[in-house]
Amino acid sequence: MHELGLCASIVDAVATRAGERSVGRVRVQVGALHHVHPEAFEQSFEVAAAGSVAEGASAELVLLPVTFRCDTCGADGQSMEQPSACPSCGSVDIELTGGDELVLELLEYRA
Ligand SMILES: [Zn+2]
Numbered sequence: 001m002h003e004l005g006l007c008a009s010i011v012d013a014v015a016t017r018a019g020e021r022s023v024g025r026v027r028v029q030v031g032a033l034h035h036v037h038p039e040a041f042e043q044s045f046e047v048a049a050a051g052s053v054a055e056g057a058s059a060e061l062v063l064l065p066v067t068f069r070c071d072t073c074g075a076d077g078q079s080m081e082q083p084s085a086c087p088s089c090g091s092v093d094i095e096l097t098g099g100d101e102l103v104l105e106l107l108e109y110r111a
Contacts, residue, residue: 003040006030006102007048010059013104018053027060027106031099032080036061060106066099 010028030036038061045059065078072091077083082099085092 003036003044004048006034006036007041007044007059009102010045010104011048011052011054014049014054014057014107015052017104017107018109021053022110023054023057023107024110025058025060025106025108026054026104027062029062029064029101029103029105031064031101032066033082033096033099034102036063038063062105064099064101067097068094068099069097070094 010026014023014026030041041061042059045054045057049055049057049059063080065080066082067076067078068083069076070086070088070091071093073086073089075086075088076097077087082096083094086094
């Protein structure tokens, strides 16, 4: 389950930012190229956060689409799957412009 490795990185980032403070909630933006399943994400976060400042925190996953630009016709597009060809002209000469994000969007501390 690769979500665990991803969540371990997120917990590291959370711990770095939180210091000694206890974390109640996090929201993370993850690009679709990471192929994260929301259910697996939740479970993995719980496991990865155990024993850290984020233990017991609720984790919210925001999935971002893959964005791309066609080098042949210049069309921009987005999709939740990695595109294999341009939907406008069928060219395979497309460049991915986003979808591999991993951003800690929100961090809330416990009172
Ligand atoms: Zn095209």
